[in-house]
Amino acid sequence: MGTRIADTIRERIEQMIVTGEFTDGERLDEVKLAEQFGVSRTPLREAFQALAASGLVTLEARRGAFIRHPDFVELVEMFEVMAELEAMCGFRAARRVTEQQMTDIALTIDACEAAIAQGDFDEYYRENETFHHLLYEASGNRFLAREAARLHKRLKPYRRMQLRAHGRMPQSMREHRAIYAALECSDSKDAAATLRLHVAIQGERFNDLMASYRQMASLKTG
Amino acid sequence: MGTRIADTIRERIEQMIVTGEFTDGERLDEVKLAEQFGVSRTPLREAFQALAASGLVTLEARRGAFIRHPDFVELVEMFEVMAELEAMCGFRAARRVTEQQMTDIALTIDACEAAIAQGDFDEYYRENETFHHLLYEASGNRFLAREAARLHKRLKPYRRMQLRAHGRMPQSMREHRAIYAALECSDSKDAAATLRLHVAIQGERFNDLMASYRQMASLKTG
DNA sequence: GTCAAATCTCTTGTATACAAGAAGAATGAA
DNA sequence: TTCATTCTTCTTGTATACAAGAGATTTGAC
Numbered sequence: 212m213g214t215r216i217a218d219t220i221r222e223r224i225e226q227m228i229v230t231g232e233f234t235d236g237e238r239l240d241e242v243k244l245a246e247q248f249g250v251s252r253t254p255l256r257e258a259f260q261a262l263a264a265s266g267l268v269t270l271e272a273r274r275g276a277f278i279r280h281p282d283f284v285e286l287v288e289m290f291e292v293m294a295e296l297e298a299m300c301g302f303r304a305a306r307r308v309t310e311q312q313m314t315d316i317a318l319t320i321d322a323c324e325a326a327i328a329q330g331d332f333d334e335y336y337r338e339n340e341t342f343h344h345l346l347y348e349a350s351g352n353r354f355l356a357r358e359a360a361r362l363h364k365r366l367k368p369y370r371r372m373q374l375r376a377h378g379r380m381p382q383s384m385r386e387h388r389a390i391y392a393a394l395e396c397s398d399s400k401d402a403a404a405t406l407r408l409h410v411a412i413q414g415e416r417f418n419d420l421m422a423s424y425r426q427m428a429s430l431k432t433g
Numbered sequence: 434m435g436t437r438i439a440d441t442i443r444e445r446i447e448q449m450i451v452t453g454e455f456t457d458g459e460r461l462d463e464v465k466l467a468e469q470f471g472v473s474r475t476p477l478r479e480a481f482q483a484l485a486a487s488g489l490v491t492l493e494a495r496r497g498a499f500i501r502h503p504d505f506v507e508l509v510e511m512f513e514v515m516a517e518l519e520a521m522c523g524f525r526a527a528r529r530v531t532e533q534q535m536t537d538i539a540l541t542i543d544a545c546e547a548a549i550a551q552g553d554f555d556e557y558y559r560e561n562e563t564f565h566h567l568l569y570e571a572s573g574n575r576f577l578a579r580e581a582a583r584l585h586k587r588l589k590p591y592r593r594m595q596l597r598a599h600g601r602m603p604q605s606m607r608e609h610r611a612i613y614a615a616l617e618c619s620d621s622k623d624a625a626a627t628l629r630l631h632v633a634i635q636g637e638r639f640n641d642l643m644a645s646y647r648q649m650a651s652l653k654t655g
Numbered sequence: 656g657t658c659a660a661a662t663c664t665c666t667t668g669t670a671t672a673c674a675a676g677a678a679g680a681a682t683g684a685a
Numbered sequence: 686t687t688c689a690t691t692c693t694t695c696t697t698g699t700a701t702a703c704a705a706g707a708g709a710t711t712t713g714a715c
Contacts, residue, residue, distance in 0.1 A: 215494055215698065241667075251700045256667090260479060264486030272437055273667055273706055288576035295521050299514070354510035437668065463697075473670045474697090495676055495697055656715105663710075673700075680693075685686100 217254035221261045228267050228278065229368040231427065235280040239268065265365060283424050286369055287412055293366055294410040296359045297343070300350035301402035305394050307351035313394065316345050320387045327380050335380070336371065342387060346406070349394075372423040379416070383409070439476035443483045450489050450500065451590040453649065457502040461490065487587060505646050508591055509634055512642075515588055516632040518581045519565070522572035523624035527616050529573035535616065538567050542609045549602050557602070558593065564609060568628070571616075594645040601638070605631070 224244070227233065239259065241252050248255070259276040262268045268276045281289065308316075319342040326335035343363060347356035386409040393402035412420055446466070449455065461481065463474045470477070481498040484490045490498045503511065530538075541564040548557035565585060569578035608631040615624035634642055 260482045288574045292577050299517050352510045355514050
């Protein structure tokens with residue numbers, strides 16, 4: 212296997228971070244984690260660097276790596292950017308999407324709805340993620356697709372807590388259908404606008420997110 | 434001083450990359466660079482990781498770090514995203530910009546024009562960069578500002594070669610004024626549209642960029 | 656008792672040593 | 686000659702050793 216220890220360590224720590232195993236501002240102890248994972252400090256430090264690059268931790272010179280949870284304001288800001296990136300993807304996808312891609316998108320929408328009907332949330336999240344990734348690809352701009360996927364990944368834990376909000380899923384499904392329809396009509400502006408609304412945090416969803424965030428924050432501190 | 438060797442190495446290699454000191458696909462030799470800089474492989478490897486995070490090199494497992502110049506298509510894609518990010522900043526800035534920020538922006542515009550009048554291109558690039566960074570800040574979305582600044586930095590060498598195109602600078606100045614005017618009127622849509630056009634690669638500028646790119650590419654290969 | 660300075664410990668940053676995989680050279684067979 | 690296989694060498698990945706800075710603690714003066 213060509214997998215490096217540093218990469219697996221990175222993923223494991225990443226997982227630990229997004230599942231809230233560390234409190235905000237907490238310092239990641241190199242030696243403790245090293246012996247916990249049964250490796251030396253070297254791959255751990257590499258993992259820290261990668262985590263810092265994706266913004267999950269901050270590295271302070273000669274002080275170490277510190278967990279950096281986004282505060283609520285930053286979270287809203289990130290969703291704001293995500294909404295625009297997705298709108299951008301949708302706008303371009305409406306003109307550039309291929310038949311094959313439309314078929315794939317339709318399939319994920321169906322799979323999403325099936326998952327909801329069966330109450331299989333994990334499957335739902337997976338399919339929903341696929342739906343969005345297909346859209347990024349369909350934009351025809353590979354750089355945009357990568358950037359969108361990057362932010363999407365970073366927002367994963369927060370999107371998850373947001374979608375739990377009551378009644379959100381059926382609404383989300385309607386939006387998926389609307390996005391599909393806009394793409395089918397090659398209506399760039401409609402696709403962009405629908406996607407922007409689909410992702411943006413506003414109205415009731417703002418309150419839902421805030422409530423979830425507070426709950427999470429209170430769990431962290433005590 | 435709290436500066437780490439790894440950071441300075443990173444900057445130096447980054448500089449070497451953007452000034453075209455490496456050909457596309459070239460492998461960065463750890464040991465050679467290490468002795469060249471008079472350091473061990475450790476900080477070099479850290480620098481490689483950081484460079485990979487910002488996309489200047491790609492790390493292949495057990496093969497090393499390879500220079501990754503964007504091809505022309507990717508370059509256009511990046512400018513496309515940059516244009517939208519700046520438009521996004523402008524849209525928000527039109528509503529949120531403070532008096533102080535407007536003053537600062539006006540100053541940089543003046544400084545830009547003065548620099549052009551004196552033929553001081555380095556000064557022009559500096560002030561132009563400040564202008565855009567002020568706009569990012571003025572968006573009121575700190576995350577957006579960071580992301581915009583990041584992409585802006587990555588596009589730096591290509592923007593530079595593009596602006597050399599004849600007659601581009603006066604036009605660029607007029608656009609700066611137009612952006613300022615849109616902000617003053619709190620006209621979000623106008624600010625966004627003007628910025629999008631200001632940054633986007635289209636029409637003649639597309640050809641200019643392509644020509645410069647080809648020139649650069651030919652320099653690289655021989 | 657409080658504040659400041661020096662010391663001490665603990666952690667990170669860097670260098671080096673060692674392990675293991677990948678590319679290339681040499682050898683052999685067809 | 687050409688292809689495949691083995692072996693050698695070179696490079697990266699990981700571990701460990703060492704250096705040096707940051708923070709805590711203790712000691713001393715007031």
